[in-house]
Structures are given as C-alpha cells and as structure tokens.
Amino acid sequence: MTEQVGTADDGPHHDAAAGVRRRAAGAGRDGGTAPEGGTGSTGSTGSSRIGTREAARRLGVKPATLYAYVSRGLLGSSRAPGGRGSTFDPDEVAALARRGRAGAAGTAAPGQSVPEPPSTAGSGGLGRVRTGITLIEQDRYSFRGVDAVQLAAVHGYEEAALWLWTGVLLPHTRFTAPPGPLAAARAAAAALPPASGPMDRLRVAVPAAASADPLRFDLSADAVRATARGLVAVLVDALPPAAHPVGAPSGGAAREDSARTSPPGAADITDEGKAPAAPAAGAASTGTGGDRLALRLWTRLTPAPADEAGLRVLDAALTLLIDHDLAASTLAARVAASARAHPYAVVSAGLGALDGPLHGQASALAHRALTAVAEHGGAGPVVAEVLRSGQRVPGLGHRLYRGEDPRATALFALLERDSAAAGALAAARDLAATAAARHPDLHANVDLALAVLSVAHGMPADAGEAVFAVGRTAGWIAHAMEEYGERPLRMRPVGAYDGPPPGQPLPRPEFTPR
Structure with a gap:
C-alpha cells in the first residue's frame, strides 16, 4: 500500500489552493467566457473588478491558464453584468501574483500556495492541495x-x-x-x-x-x-x-x-x-x-x-x-x-x-x-x-x-x-x-x-x-x-481536450448483416 x-x-x-480567500456569495464556479477587458462591476470592498484579459495580463498568463486557476480554486470569478463573461477581484489577482513570484523564488510564505500551470511536473497535472x-x-x-x-x-x-x-x-x-x-x-x-x-x-x-x-x-x-x-x-x-x-x-x-x-x-x-x-x-x-x-x-x-x-x-x-x-x-x-x-x-x-x-x-x-x-x-x-x-x-x-x-x-x-x-x-x-x-x-x-x-x-x-x-x-x-x-x-481539474475538432458529422448507424 x-x-x-x-x-x-x-x-x-x-x-x-492555499491562501486564497473564501469566495463571495454568487461567485462563479467554472468561470465562463471572458469579457475582452474593462473593469466590470464593483466588488464588495469598493474596488472595481477587472475582466479576463486584464486579469491574465496582470498574472502574466494566458486566459486558458486563468480559467485553470478558477477551476482549481486558486481564484474566484463572478459573472459580468448581463451574464456575458467573467470578472475578477483585482486585489485577489494581485495576491495570487505575489504568491506566484514568491514561489518562483522558493520563498512562498507559510500557509500559502504557489499558483502553477495545469501541467506542473510532479503533481500529475492536478496542482497542489x-x-x-x-x-x-x-x-x-x-x-x-x-x-x-x-x-x-x-x-x-x-x-x-x-x-x-x-x-x-x-x-x-x-x-x-x-x-x-x-x-x-x-x-x-x-x-x-x-x-x-x-x-x-x-x-x-x-x-x-x-x-x-x-x-x-x-x-x-x-x-x-x-x-x-x-x-x-x-x-x-x-x-x-x-x-x-x-x-x-x-x-x-x-x-x-x-x-x-x-x-x-x-x-x-x-x-x-x-x-x-x-x-x-x-x-x-x-x-x-x-x-x-x-x-x-x-x-x-x-x-x-x-x-x-x-x-x-x-x-x-x-x-x-x-x-x-x-x-x-x-x-x-x-x-x-x-x-x-x-x-x-x-x-x-x-x-x-x-x-x-x-x-x-x-x-x-x-x-x-x-x-x-x-x-x-x-x-x-x-x-x-x-x-x-x-x-x-x-x-x-x-x-x-x-x-x-x-x-x-x-x-x-x-x-x-x-x-x-x-x-x-x-x-x-x-x-x-x-x-x-x-x-x-x-x-x-x-x-x-x-x-x-x-x-x-x-x-x-x-x-x-x-x-x-x-x-x-x-x-x-x-x-x-x-x-x-x-x-x-x-x-475540478480542467480537461485538455485532444479529440476531433467540432463540426464532425453525426454518426451513422451500422447494421449487422443477418
């Protein structure tokens, strides 16, 4: 065993998923499609929320990696007004970026986690818990x-x-x-x-x-x-x-x-x-x-x-x-x-x-x-x-x-x-x-x-x-x-789809000859 x-x-x-604050009520679990930028709605702390593009820029990652952080519990998100896209708390994004820089230097604070891409070696692609x-x-x-x-x-x-x-x-x-x-x-x-x-x-x-x-x-x-x-x-x-x-x-x-x-x-x-x-x-x-x-x-x-x-x-x-x-x-x-x-x-x-x-x-x-x-x-x-x-x-x-x-x-x-x-x-x-x-x-x-x-x-x-x-x-x-x-x-890890591209024809039934 x-x-x-x-x-x-x-x-x-x-x-x-350490160090990330509890999510506010109504925060999205799976992210969703991202607005192309902007600030979005105002959070409970009074600071303006930011969109996917800006959050990814501040973290120095691609949008796909940003959503991996959301799915793994490293980052919270909320639906943008009107239901299109997602918004992020800039303070939480900044805290995640700080932990990332500390982890890269090998100096993450006790009780904090180091954000890492889904393909991180040594963790089986599932990150850390x-x-x-x-x-x-x-x-x-x-x-x-x-x-x-x-x-x-x-x-x-x-x-x-x-x-x-x-x-x-x-x-x-x-x-x-x-x-x-x-x-x-x-x-x-x-x-x-x-x-x-x-x-x-x-x-x-x-x-x-x-x-x-x-x-x-x-x-x-x-x-x-x-x-x-x-x-x-x-x-x-x-x-x-x-x-x-x-x-x-x-x-x-x-x-x-x-x-x-x-x-x-x-x-x-x-x-x-x-x-x-x-x-x-x-x-x-x-x-x-x-x-x-x-x-x-x-x-x-x-x-x-x-x-x-x-x-x-x-x-x-x-x-x-x-x-x-x-x-x-x-x-x-x-x-x-x-x-x-x-x-x-x-x-x-x-x-x-x-x-x-x-x-x-x-x-x-x-x-x-x-x-x-x-x-x-x-x-x-x-x-x-x-x-x-x-x-x-x-x-x-x-x-x-x-x-x-x-x-x-x-x-x-x-x-x-x-x-x-x-x-x-x-x-x-x-x-x-x-x-x-x-x-x-x-x-x-x-x-x-x-x-x-x-x-x-x-x-x-x-x-x-x-x-x-x-x-x-x-x-x-x-x-x-x-x-x-x-x-x-x-x-909930993010799947890395490697199947056929969308738009494939419907499967046809096959009949076994009698």
Whole structure:
C-alpha cells in the first residue's frame, strides 16, 4: 500500500489552493467566457473588478491558464453584468501574483500556495492541495507537526485518530459501532460468497452501514467525528471472526484465552467515556465493545491466539498508516468530500481507489514473496523469478524516501520482539539483501513489514490491505473534514481536450448483416 517503486501511497501533492480567500456569495464556479477587458462591476470592498484579459495580463498568463486557476480554486470569478463573461477581484489577482513570484523564488510564505500551470511536473497535472495533516520530508513524516513514528510508539490507534480529528488526546479511547449500521454492515458482508476476502466485505459494509444511518448527511464537525468513530468500528466488527482450526478452543474457552492475551486496560473505557458492558455469558470475545480495535481486528484476520507482541505490531501499523499525504485513495476521498459527500461515501471513494493493483496490492505481493522464500529455502530463486517476469521485487523501494521507509523501520523494531515473527522476519531480510546486491538504493517499505506480520501469524495474503484500509480510514476522514471547510466543488481539474475538432458529422448507424 505504498507507491511503486514497489509501493502504493502516492507522493505529496499538498498546498495548492492555499491562501486564497473564501469566495463571495454568487461567485462563479467554472468561470465562463471572458469579457475582452474593462473593469466590470464593483466588488464588495469598493474596488472595481477587472475582466479576463486584464486579469491574465496582470498574472502574466494566458486566459486558458486563468480559467485553470478558477477551476482549481486558486481564484474566484463572478459573472459580468448581463451574464456575458467573467470578472475578477483585482486585489485577489494581485495576491495570487505575489504568491506566484514568491514561489518562483522558493520563498512562498507559510500557509500559502504557489499558483502553477495545469501541467506542473510532479503533481500529475492536478496542482497542489493545501493540507495541515501530514508532512513528508526526507526520511521521516509527521502528523500535524508531531513525528508519526513517535506518536505510534506511545499512543494507540484510536487515541491517535481521535487526536487527529479533534486536537485532543484522550487516553484509553475506544471506538464502538452503533447497532443499526453494524447490523446492516454485517448482513451485507455475510451475503457475499464464502471465499470473499476481508477487503470485499469492507467495501460492501460501508454503504450498507450508511443506509442505516439517517444522520449521515449532517456534516457539522461534531457529527462527522461521531460518524467517524462509529464507522471505523463498523469496518472491523462487520468482518466475521476468523475460522478456528479443528480442535481449537471456542466459546467460553476462547473467551478465556482472549482475556489472558488482552493487554491491561483493553476494556477500560469507550469513546463515549463510559465503561463497556460486560459480555453476555457464553459469548466469545470477538470484541464489539470495550476491546481495543487492534484486538478486535486481530480476531477477524487470524485464528491464531493474540499475544501482546503481535497486537503491539498491529496497533502500531494502524497508527502509522493513518495518513501519508495525498495518496491516490486520499485524493479520491477529498474529491468526494469536495462535492459534500457524507463520510461513508468519502470512505467508499477511498476504498474504491485502493482496489487498484497499483495501490492496494503491494502487501499481498510481499506476503506471497515471503511465503515463496520459505518454500524455496532462500530469496535467490524468488527474486530471480520476479525479475524474470519483468516485475519489481515487492516490498522494496519508496520514491518519497531515500532510505528505509520509516514505517517499516518502526514495525521491524517491534517485530523483532515478536518471537512468532522470527522466520518471516529472516525471510524479509534475505529478500531485501538479495535485491540490494544489485540495487543498493532499494530499501524495505511498509508493505514488507505488513507482510512479515501477516505471514508470521497465519493471516491471509490480503490482511495487510485490510490493515491499511482500516488504519487509513481515520486519515480519509481527517482529509474530508479539511475539505468540508473549503469552497465546495473546488477540486475540478480542467480537461485538455485532444479529440476531433467540432463540426464532425453525426454518426451513422451500422447494421449487422443477418
């Protein structure tokens, strides 16, 4: 789930529509045809508005680029009197020009964006998007200015997620699923074919849960946070418990095993600040109440008994994966939020983008590679076969980091304390060392660490993707909350049409001979 080279998280595309003031009521979203010059109507500040030609001249760009700025939210526009053409606020044009000059000199002020043409290299032609969530620099990254690795070392996933949404850190935070959405999500997930994997079930669980939440369209900050806490819990609790092998304990015995392996304080408090209700007599500890989310997810991904070392790795992975700037799935989530989609739809958009083979499949490929290393007794034959097929060695390389992915470094350190992971960890190191003999600049990424976790504890190959999706949901929500505060529908790139010119004849029907 990081980007290729070998990974799936897209690189940073932040800071694009920054610094531009909120648009006045009635400002046009898409620009329109421009008057050929002149000043137009008077704005609310009393200064005369200017036309397209003059605005383009002051910015030193072509009219087409001017409209690209409008569509990307960098500049506001209003219809000219009479409905023909567009007018612009000269003060806003001047501010945009100043930011452009500062950016060209590499001195853009903090919190401001640098306007750039739609074809800007390094941003995929989409410009940049302001965000205060994640900063990636050299070989580290931070959430809201706090080192993400240090955060994961001290606080659990639920605590970190709630802090990211609210700015308040509440110890022993627990997320609980609301009964109605959880029942709908479980029914939808259970209706899939038996061979369906965790990701298949997650993708159908989200819209099903939304259908049972009549308050989903409330986009106020408090409502979105409440929805998010419940939705993250629904994602985990809607998955069926992993099947136990024949002869494994069940019922009360399974509950006792879970209680012995649950860390102290795992059921201390719910996200509502209340002590969780005791489980019903005879109920297995599959965790829908006070258990921490990592334990509940563990029981959905593997029948292996949970231990504190393994749970610590899983919880840290969830936290480390909360966000990684504007990866493809996060951009999709922000586009949905820009259209004022509710949080369930935002998460569905993220899950849809994650389904692609270039974004969500990296950890599964690494899982299979580690399994193959164990079967062959070494990484040499596996690396040879991968390269022979024209593919990259999975789990290695990250275009945003020159050295090892800091998420992988943190997880490997925890996996070293997990005795069950010794074999898988040795296979991962063998894989990395074999590839490094020819490509010393390739280092382990987070997908390789997730693969070590899944292989070591008998999880399916797509378990890493499920961990990624659950962890990243908190980040998608954080980005949605940011986007809800921006101008609606601002994330609309300008198409560069390269089709036939207008005036083509109508298509003629074709009849298939009988």
